[in-house]
Amino acid sequence: MENTLSAQQRVIVVGVDGSPSSVAALKLAMSLVPLAGDVVRAVAAWHHPVTLSVYTPQVWDYEEVMKKALAQALEEAFPAGTPPIVERRIVRGNPAQVLIKESADASMVVVGSRGHGGFTGLLLGSVSSAVAERAACPVLVSHGALKQAGGNAEASPVEATTRS
Template sequence: MESLEPVPLVVVGVDGSPASYEALRWAARYAELVGGEVEAIHSWDTWVTPSWGGRAIEPDLDLEQARHRFGQALEAAFPGERPPGLRERLVEGDPSEVLIRASERADLLVVGHRGRGGFARTMLGSVSQRCAQHAACPVVVVRENRKP
């Protein structure tokens, strides 16, 4: 008999950092344990936010380049074969805002922690911190697995 219960959705942010690969692998393992699905989201922001006094990290990045980087990130996280049912979503926009919006339909949001601190965090804000504070679902922050 087929279950009428919805399948849990695990959304994970993938930015190409080693911490995001760890987050993606963690999300895939968790989804497998709970019978859920994983939606990997890669987001990039080309807009300058005047209130920061800063600029976008890669203002000239286009869709094709972003798609290529996303593919590289997924390959780095899962060399050879991706988990079955992995959904991939590429979205232009502020990464924390994109993930917070995605959390509204998710059962769990997973993000990596890149370890940026001090002044850089004050100026740019931390995606993991913003998601933990504003997401509409529980958030898991995964640190990069550093070998001593």
């Protein structure tokens, strides 16, 4: 989706990878709209993984996988339907770099502290750390924002930290 927002609109960018932490980040961003934004931009980034073996992995449609992950995350965050102020964006690229680029036109970036990084995330550093380090706007990393209450993940603004 192309950016059709006017220059006056404040955008809260949310990194979404389909993890429970990113669902919580979506909920948290929506709760911040009255304070920091007019639009919530849910951004899912994807890139082809690098392999270091002779074995060639099965070819996947990574963009389609991220479209489904984003749709599912929005459905989980907003069971009554995605609010009209939520914009979806799927971008090919390193997730941290994509979110840093998106931060240039944002009033805030919200990311979860734990996503689908796995062992590679440990080696290369986490997306939330990279974004907090280099974003062009304040970043809110929702540490421990997942509370399991009856199996539902909920964002807790009290347990979030910000960097500006």
